[in-house]
Amino acid sequence: MITVIEQAVQARLVATAPKVETVPVTLCYDRADPFAVRMAFPAPATLEGVEVSWTFARELLTSGLQHPAGCGDVRVRPYDGDRTTVEFHAPEGVAIVLMLTAELQRFLERASALVPPGLEHMYLDMDHSLDELMRGSC
Template identity: 70%
Template structure:
C-alpha cells in the first residue's frame, strides 16, 4: 500500500477583479508526516513563477470544511453550499482560494484510510525524529 496520497483539485483564486481564475493545485498527504497535509500550486499559478507549497495540519482542513478554523498562516472555512475557502497568509499578502468541498472531503477520507484520525502518533518514527533533533543541536 502506498504511503502517499496526492489529489489534483481545481482552486478558484479570489482576486480584487470580479472574475475568479481557476488554478490547478495538488493536495498531498504522506503517512511519514501523519499530522500534516500540503497544498501545492504550480509555477504558472504563482507570482514568483515557482511551485509554492503550503503545509498545515490535516485536522485544520477537516475542521474547516464544516466551520471556520485556524488563526495562523492558514485558515479554512465553509463558503456557501459546496465550497470551502482556504486562506494563505504571508508577509507578502494573502492568497484566497475556493475549493469544492466534496473534493476536500474525498481527499480527507482517503487520508483517513491511510492513517485514521487520532492514530497519527503510531506512524511516527520516534528514533528518527529524535536523531534529527539531536543532529540540529550538537
C-alpha cells in the same frame, strides 16, 4: 502498501479584480508526516513564478469544512453548501482560494483510510525525528 496520497483538484483563485482564475492544485498526504497535509500551487499561479507548497494540520482542513478554523497563516472555512475557502496569509499578502468541498472531503477520506484520525502518533518515527533534531548538536 501506499504511504502517500496525491490528489489533483481545481481551485478558484479569488482576486480583487472581477476575473476569478482557476488553478490546478495538488493535495498531498504522507503517512510519514501523519498530522499534516500539503497543498501545492503551480508556478504560474504564484507571485514568485515557482511552485509553492503550504503544509498545515490535517485537523485544520477537517474542521474548516464544518466551521471557520485557524487563526494563523492558514485559515479554512465553509463558503457555501458546495465550496470551502482556504486562506493563505504571508508577508506578501493573502491568497484566497475556493475549492469544492466534495473534493476536499474525498481527499480527507483517502487520508483517513491510510492513517485514521486519532491514531497519527502510531505512525511517527520518533527515533528518526530525534536523530534529525540532534544532528550536529555535539
